[in-house]
Amino acid sequence: MPGAPWPPRRAWIRASRTSPPRQSCRWTTCSRRRTESAARPGLRLPTWCVRSSSTPGCPIFPPRGGPGIAVCRADTCRSPPSKSRRWRSRVPLSCSTCGCTFPDQGGQTMKRMLLPFLILAAVAAPLRAQEFPPPQIRVVVPFTAGGGTDVIMRLVAQHMAESLKTTVIIDNRVGAGGVIGSKHVADQAPDGRTFLAVASAFGVRAAIDRTVPYEVGKDLVGVGQMARSPSFMVVSTQHGFKSLQDLIAHAKKQPQGIHYSSAGVGSTAHLHAAATAHLAGIKAEHVPQRGTPEAVNDAMAGRVLYAFAPGPNAIPLARAGKLQILVTTSPAGANFFPGVPSLAQAGVAGYEGDDWFGVFAPAGTPMAIRERFAAEMQKALALPAVKERLATLGAEPAFMGSAQFEAFAKDYVTMARKLGEAVGIKPQ
Template sequence: MNAFRKSLTLMAAAIAVVAAPAQAQSIPANKQMRIIVPYSAGGTSDILGRKLAQQLGEHLGRQVIVDNKAGAGGAIGTEATVRADPDGTTLLLHSGAIATEPAIKSRLPYDVTKDLVAVTTVVKGPFALVVSNDLPVKNVAELVAYAKANPGKVNYGTPGLGTSVHFASEYFKAMSKAPITHVPYKGASAALTALMGNEIQVVIDPLSTAKKYAEAGKMRALGVTTAQRTNLWPQLPAIAESGVPGFDTAVWYGLYLPAKTPPATVEMLNKEIAAILKSDAMRKWLNQEGLEPVADTPAQSQEFLRKEIERWKLLAKSAGIQAE
């Protein structure tokens, strides 16, 4: 009987060794695993990347680090991922700018739809439209009416040309037909500072930071950019319901691998990330950051990226947005 029990114990241990790390065995164990974040440390991309790296490392039983490769609007980090070995050791965590960049730059050293493969769309969240406290409007309809009645007097700020915030703002301008003027800044914090000083009158900003400043009375929030209201700020109406019907856009982040990564590795990482994102603790943490988990399939994420690029290319063409 003891020999039988010992045999069962050894068999169970053998199964555990094969099954648990069988997932990780498709990724070389002798190489450092990393998530490239194509922005500087401290921003939302970096914070999210570090949270994912820590959780993924725990799930796979190995260290996963964040590698910040900032510059050129995310192009440096993206190119580093494209050129990395397609063995699952290098992932890219990119914002919606991965779709706006191809819309205005025709000479990129890569094609994100061909040189990368999507693992999953990690999270989405609404932007919030906020205005200066000095602007005499209380809702989106009043903002649009005021801008039309005062052409040349309403300016909107962004973290820079071609950013996802720039495209969201131009989308609002196109949908509302409000004559507002773009003023680019070197970063989101600079644009918000300008708004609080009434140098500009409008900013579309990720919900977490916009909510913090609005609740502190430093600016006025008029609406969220998603098609419906969000549970993350339920009292704030959607722009679509308060003056611009059909308006719908969001901040989002996706995970990508070099294009020739084996499908089995892509699927394995998709399942691991999905398990992380669906946990109650992770959902709670994301909600505090103004985000909600998505965790779609690789195919769904790839198609979402394709449609986003197509969408923003059309807007760039109609609005005359070009890289400087």
């Protein structure tokens, strides 16, 4: 009330909830304990109270900008002077203490005001996820730069960026045979901004390593397959081998056995090399490397007897005379490097297989985004310039849509697990 003396500050308390209305709340004396008549579940009361004069009013004022509760229960109470500085710094809330009531201007009103905005935000979130392409797309390659996956993805990404009129960044996150980069993508938001480019080594690793912290279809979903490439056995030109049988004869003369290199435990090259040694009956020990380029360098320098590599890493070096290609894992290899025999043609039957290259996305990525990305991939792979470049790398376009590619990847993991056990690669 105007002109009424201001009650002591002890008569107020800050709190976070609005006091529920009450019919009566009379305290006739100051006390450190609330009376039974004032007790109410969920209502906060102070441990003290200051009696006020007989001026009617209701000292129920929260702190600036926030809700509050009625705290001083007395048989009479008073309000601060109207329009005073202290009056303006407080907002009255709905409560009933000594019979007086103020209109509700606190938490409930704020909740009602925010409700439309909360609904709008909930509706807008999935709509934003459908906005594709974003200003920037990041494709994580979990293998070293210069490897087959990296080379093919960069080639396709260049044309996708031009078609989508956006930026496509290749992010090489290397480690643990591709596990680190793959797990990173699995943990990203499914908003169409992050994708994972992998090779068949991704499936082999998932097959033989029980500690892999992701699963195809559960944590990572298929987007599409880009290309396939036969894998080639590479050796140093210093050995002077004329055929695979020359290598086998040399290996069997080594009492301690021989060594082969690959892009890491669980890589496709590891599977190819182990299968060849198993079927040829030679004693061989695996020397894992960080990536395919490092494994090829080991073989080229003679530090290991042989290694397997996809076309993009083997054919250019063979044409330059820096290494020798003895066999390929697929009869199709002769299409890219004329004259090279398959394993079966070289006398080691029972195993063949191509390397594949594809793209995954975090689980939960809308199918519309995955299909749009796959369509742009297919468009890029159909360009004559891309086909010609892939052919020089020993690869060819082999597009596969989102659903089909995901089903293929699941089956490949099962096949690789059985094949790995058959050639002596046990799950770890």
